[in-house]
Amino acid sequence: xxxxxxxxxxxxxxxxxxxxxxxxxxxxxxxxxxxxxxxxxxxxxxxxxxxxxxxxxxxxxxxxxxxxxxxxxxxxxxxxxxxxxxxxxxxxxxxxxxxxxxxxxxxxxxxxxxxxxxxxxxxxxxxxxxxxxxxxxxxxxxxxxxxxxxxxxxxxxxxxxxxxxxxxxxxxxxxxxxxxxxxxxxxxxxxxxxxxxxxxxxxxxxxxxxxxxxxxxxxxxxxxxxxx
Amino acid sequence: xxxxxxxxxxxxxxxxxxxxxxxxxxxxxxxxxxxxxxxxxxxxxxxxxxxxxxxxxxxxxxxxxxxxxxxxxxxxxxxxxxxxxxxxxxxxxxxxxxxxxxxxxxxxxxxxxxxxxxxxxxxxxxxxxxxxxxxxxxxxxxxxxxxxxxxxxxxxxxxxxxxxxxxxxxxxxxxxxxxxxxxxxxxxxxxxxxxxxxxxxxxxxxxxxxxxxxxxxxxxxxxxxxxxxxxxxxxxxxxxxxxxxxxxxxxxxxxxxxxxxxxxxxxxxxxxxxxxxxxxxxxxxxxxxxxxxxxxxxxxxxxxxxxxxxxxxxxxxxxxxxxxxxxxxxxxxxxxxxxxxxxxxxxxxxxxxxxxxxxxxxxxxxxxxxxxxxxxxxxxxxxxxxxxxxxxxxxxxxxxxxxxxxxxxxxxxxxxxxxxxxxxxxxxxxxxxxxxxxxxxxxxxxxxxxxxxxxxxxxxxxxxxxxxxxxxxxxxx
Numbered sequence: 001x002x003x004x005x006x007x008x009x010x011x012x013x014x015x016x017x018x019x020x021x022x023x024x025x026x027x028x029x030x031x032x033x034x035x036x037x038x039x040x041x042x043x044x045x046x047x048x049x050x051x052x053x054x055x056x057x058x059x060x061x062x063x064x065x066x067x068x069x070x071x072x073x074x075x076x077x078x079x080x081x082x083x084x085x086x087x088x089x090x091x092x093x094x095x096x097x098x099x100x101x102x103x104x105x106x107x108x109x110x111x112x113x114x115x116x117x118x119x120x121x122x123x124x125x126x127x128x129x130x131x132x133x134x135x136x137x138x139x140x141x142x143x144x145x146x147x148x149x150x151x152x153x154x155x156x157x158x159x160x161x162x163x164x165x166x167x168x169x170x171x172x173x174x175x176x177x178x179x180x181x182x183x184x185x186x187x188x189x190x191x192x193x194x195x196x197x198x199x200x201x202x203x204x205x206x207x208x209x210x211x212x213x214x215x216x217x218x219x220x221x222x223x224x225x226x227x228x
Numbered sequence: 229x230x231x232x233x234x235x236x237x238x239x240x241x242x243x244x245x246x247x248x249x250x251x252x253x254x255x256x257x258x259x260x261x262x263x264x265x266x267x268x269x270x271x272x273x274x275x276x277x278x279x280x281x282x283x284x285x286x287x288x289x290x291x292x293x294x295x296x297x298x299x300x301x302x303x304x305x306x307x308x309x310x311x312x313x314x315x316x317x318x319x320x321x322x323x324x325x326x327x328x329x330x331x332x333x334x335x336x337x338x339x340x341x342x343x344x345x346x347x348x349x350x351x352x353x354x355x356x357x358x359x360x361x362x363x364x365x366x367x368x369x370x371x372x373x374x375x376x377x378x379x380x381x382x383x384x385x386x387x388x389x390x391x392x393x394x395x396x397x398x399x400x401x402x403x404x405x406x407x408x409x410x411x412x413x414x415x416x417x418x419x420x421x422x423x424x425x426x427x428x429x430x431x432x433x434x435x436x437x438x439x440x441x442x443x444x445x446x447x448x449x450x451x452x453x454x455x456x457x458x459x460x461x462x463x464x465x466x467x468x469x470x471x472x473x474x475x476x477x478x479x480x481x482x483x484x485x486x487x488x489x490x491x492x493x494x495x496x497x498x499x500x501x502x503x504x505x506x507x508x509x510x511x512x513x514x515x516x517x518x519x520x521x522x523x524x525x526x527x528x529x530x531x532x533x534x535x536x537x538x539x540x541x542x543x544x545x546x547x548x549x550x551x552x553x554x555x556x557x558x559x560x561x562x563x564x565x566x567x568x569x570x571x572x573x574x575x576x577x578x579x580x581x582x583x584x585x586x587x588x589x590x591x592x593x594x595x596x597x598x599x600x601x602x603x604x605x606x607x608x609x610x611x612x613x614x615x616x617x618x619x620x621x622x623x624x625x626x627x628x629x630x631x632x633x634x635x636x637x638x639x640x641x642x643x644x645x646x647x648x649x650x651x652x653x654x655x656x657x658x659x660x661x662x663x664x665x666x667x668x669x670x671x672x673x674x675x676x677x678x679x680x681x682x683x684x685x686x687x688x689x690x691x692x693x694x695x696x697x698x699x700x701x702x703x704x705x
Contacts, residue, residue, distance in 0.1 A: 005312035008471070008525045012293045015532035021294045029291050033298070033442050033476055039280045039483035042273045059496065097513070118513040121427060137497035146511035154456045172482040190306045191443050193508050193515050194460070197501040202453040204415060205493065206365035206381060208252075208388050209259040212415045215364055216422065217453020217500065 038173050045135040045170030052135040053225075056168045059138025060223060063200030064213060070226045073102065077109035080160065083222060084112075084125065089158055094119055095127040098147025099162070119155035126156035126218075131182070132175040133168040133223075137199055140223070141175045144194040153196055159218040166228045172197070229347045229375060231580055233564035236587035243558040252385050253559055260550035263494025264601070271490065281487050282605045284480045285541035288472075289532060295441040295474045296523070302444025306506030308519035316346035319524045323348060323433070323466060326520050327357050330463045332430035336422075338448060338455030339363040340435030341379050341544060342470050342524055344566045345579075348433075359433075360425050362454035364418050371398045377560030379567065380492050380546045385559050388414070422454070432462030432516065436469035437488065437543065439521070442477045445503040446521060449488060451495075456502055465504065465516040470524045472540040484543060487603035491545040527579040535614050536578050541604040542571055548598035548608060554591050563588060570598035570608045577615055586624055589615035650689045658687040 013019055021029060045055055057067050068079055084091055092113040100116055119126055128148060132141040140161055144150045153159060169175050179195070202217030213219055232239060243249055268274045288295055300310040313319040327335060335352065337343065337359055349359045349370075361370040365383035369376055371394040376382030383391070392408050395417055407413055434455050438447040446467045448455045459465045475481050489495040508515030531537055549555040549569025560568035565585065567575045573588040589612040598608045619625050620633075639646045660667050661684025669677045676682055688696075 002312075004314045004318060007314060008312050008523075008529055009293050009296070011525070011529040012296075012532060015529055015534075016290065016292070017533060021291060026294070029294055029476075032287075036477055036479055038479050039284065040273060040277055042271060042277075042486070044271075063496070063499075121423060139497055144508075144512055144515060146509075146513065149513040149515075150456070150460050151514045154453050154460065172485070173479055176478045176482070190302075191445055191503065191505045193504065193506060193512055195445075195503040196456070197497070197503075198499065199495075199497045199501075200499050202451070203499060204364045204452050205259075206363070206368065206383055207391055207411045207414055208255055209381070209384070210411045212411045214419070215415055215452035215454065216362065216419055216426075216457055 036177075038171075041171045041173060042136060047170075049165070049168070052168050052170050053165050055135040056133050056138055057225070059135065060133075060200070061138070063138060064203075065138065065200055065221045065223055067223045067225055070224055073104050073226055074108075076104045076162070076224060076226070077106050077112060079224065080127075081109040081112055083160075087158070087220065090124050092123075093125045093127050093160075094123040094152060094156065096129060096148045096152055098129060098145070099127065118149035119151035121155060123152075123156045125158045125160060126152040127160045127162065128152050130161050130163045130167065132178055133163050133225075134172055134175050134197070135168055135170050136172070139172070139197050139199040141179070142196045142198060143179070143192040145192055150194045150196065153198065154217045157214070157218060158220045158222065159198075159201070160222045160224060162224050162226065164226050164228050229344050229566055231565040231576075231584055233576055233580070233585040233588060234583075236562060236564055236585075236591060239562035239564055240558045240591070243562045248387055248390065249385050249559050252387050253556055256381075256384055256550070257556055260494065260546075264491060264547060264550070265494075267490045267494045267496060270496075271486075274487075274490065277483060277486050278603050278605055281484045281543075281603055282541060284475060284483060285472075285604060288474055288476065289537060289540055292471065292474065292529075292532065295476060296471060299439050299441040299444055299474055300523075302441070303506070303519075303521055304444075306444050306519070308444070308506040308521060310521045310523055313522060313524045313526075315526050316524075319346045319468070319522055319526070320348060320351040322522055323468070324351065324355055324357070326464060326466055326518075327352070327355075327431055330430050330518075332357055332464075334358045334360060334425065334429050335431040335433055335466075336360050336362050336426055336429040336454075336458040336462065337366070338432075338434035338450065338458045339366050339382065340433070340468050341376075341566055342435055342526075343433065343468050344376060345470075345526065346468075346524065348468070360422070360429065362422055362426065362458055363450075363452060364415065364454075367418055367422065368394060371395070375561070375566070377568065378546060378549065379544050379571075385561065426454075426457040426461045429458070429462045431464045431466060432458035432460070433466045433468060434459050436467050436473050436521075438481050438484070439469055439474045440476075440478060440481055440503070441474055443503075443505060445478075445505045447481060447501065447503050449485070449498045449501050451493070451499045453500055456500055459502075459504060460515055462516055464518045464520065465507070467504070467519075467521045468524065469521060470526065470528055472528055472542075484603075488543055488545055491543075491547040491601065491603040531578050536574065536611055538606050539571070539574050539578060539611060541606055542575070543604060544571075545603055546571075547601040547603065551597040551601050553593060553595060553597075558591075563591075570612070571606075574606075574608055574611045574615070582615065582618065582622070582624070586615070586619050589613075589619070647689070647691060651692070654685045654689050655687055657684050660684060 204215035577585040666681035
């Protein structure tokens with residue numbers, strides 16, 4: 001349909017009363033794209049790391065996340081087993097393959113069954129890392145990769161996320177900068193197939209505007225926030 | 229989608245006497261308006277963000293061709309495809325071809341208003357592909373066989389009892405005596421019904437809230453997670469988007485995202501904001517094998533450079549209709565096409581023509597609340613006024629209105645006569661109102677008095693009161 005393409009572009013240019021951008025006009029738009037200038041970042045997340053962590057936890061809990069604060073990765077197995085027992089959930093976990101190399105001492109909770117891979121419909125509990133926590137709205141940034149399949153973020157009823165305190169940033173823009181840095185994004189390289197900003201467990205208000213958790217995605221979002 | 233906008237007046241009359249609809253609408257106003265007000269009060273920068281959002285979109289519209297080409301080249305670099313479509317027919321055919329290319333039998337769909345605009349579901353069904361709506365509201369109205377009545381809450385016109393009725397009628401595989409009274413039961417039943425369909429679908433179709441030129445990403449903003457299951461589990465992910473959805477960078481998207489959820493549902497942020505680029509990478513463990521963006525013009529490029537260009541800044545938050553007294557009275561179906569409320573009153577005639585949708589810009593009291601709450605500062609009343617003026621100059625208004633305007637303008641051009649007659653009128657109406665100050669019937673005003681009393685004026689005209697307050701110039705009045 002390249003005829004459609006040419007006609008649409010020609011129509012836009014005709015409506016705007018000009019030809020294709022060139023010279024200084026094109027350079028200005030190009031420079032704006034490359035500049036990644038921040039437009040306006042609300043002040044609420046300004047402050048030291050302790051403020052950002054506090055705000056992240058407050059905002060995440062306000063949207064029905066549960067947050068468990070841990071001293072180290074050492075205590076993940078027992079605390080996760082406790083959580084699953086408390087919530088009456090199965091002790092079978094599907095984790096992101098990327099967590100296989102982490103130093104979590106699973107032997108401390110022998111009752112937990114741990115498997116790795118993408119999620120299938122039978123998986124009740126998913127465990128994944130996150131790229132960042134964003135304080136301004138209690139939002140997690142997660143992304144796809146060979147190590148972190150996206151289905152784990154949506155298919156299991158319960159999504160457990162491991163986040164280190166140092167991963168918490170103030171604003172969305174900070175998280176994007178970190179992602180560009182981590183992936184070494186140069187012109188010509190691309191973003192991951194999927195980047196998810198997740199703020200609380202799934203919900204709907206489609207029946208009489210009554211908010212109901214657990215529409216199609218996870219019913220519970222449990223964040224294990226670990227000190228560095 | 230087939231329009232009934234030409235019969236807006238009859239649609240509105242029917243809506244006003246529809247008891248189920250009026251019951252549903254009565255629940256809407258406190259929800260949306262209060263939640264938005266609360267969340268906006270928590271963000272001191274909100275109004276500054278609105279200015280910045282408006283500026284971003286204005287910049288995009290001035291350079292739309294450049295950004296679209298850049299978006300396309302980045303989608304292609306990520307391994308995806310961009311299909312440019314001039315109109316609804318081209319878009320439907322393109323999507324059908326993609327479905328054929330993977331031998332699709334079922335497609336799951338996230339909520340997309342532009343898919344409604346191009347009448348996608350009917351077309352797929354006619355060609356042997358079953359479309360399955362997965363957003364709970366869309367699923368409900370698909371079961372009921374009706375179009376959406378609101379751009380973010382498509383089933384807002386439906387009461388819970390009606391949802392239960394539809395579920396009992398359609399989910400015949402479930403025991404008829406099952407409990408289905410609570411909203412939680414309804415949500416769980418939809419979840420259980422739809423879960424296997426996500427896994428079985430060949431193609432997942434979503435809309436897009438944004439297209440990002442810098443990265444070639446498409447963005448969906450949802451709360452349920454259905455859009456993500458739709459676009460992750462199918463063999464192909466098809467994104468249907470109109471061309472004004474573009475923004476330059478992730479920073480621009482971040483700015484407008486701060487406005488979107490707050491203006492729409494009154495949330496600080498929606499639950500799922502998802503950025504997609506291309507098909508699954510070679511080493512990825514999940515995700516679609518192909519990625520298509522169906523880029524639709526369907527009348528938008530012709531709005532550029534006209535008095536309706538500002539409408540292309542719209543981010544489909546629905547704040548205008550959530551605050552509109554006309555929408556609150558008649559609901560979304562009365563507007564007769566995909567886009568109801570104030571934004572629809574401007575966009576619909578722009579896209580399908582004034583002959584079909586000329587009534588819609590008249591469906592406003594010009595109270596101005598839509599513009600007051602619009603996150604992109606779109607001057608909706610001004611544009612509706614343009615349409616009214618156009619209707620008049622093109623001689624499409626009724627003789628009754630033209631005669632009325634003629635009489636009014638005769639007086640308005642003669643200030644002395646105008647003042648005297650309004651003085652007389654105000655005094656007369658006051659006398660008619662008697663002690664109660666209300667008039668039960670009045671010649672030429674039965675449209676008002678047949679359903680309620682007309683409050684009588686206090687006895688003085690605005691100009692008299694203005695003068696008395698000390699603001700009027702000497703010798704006026």
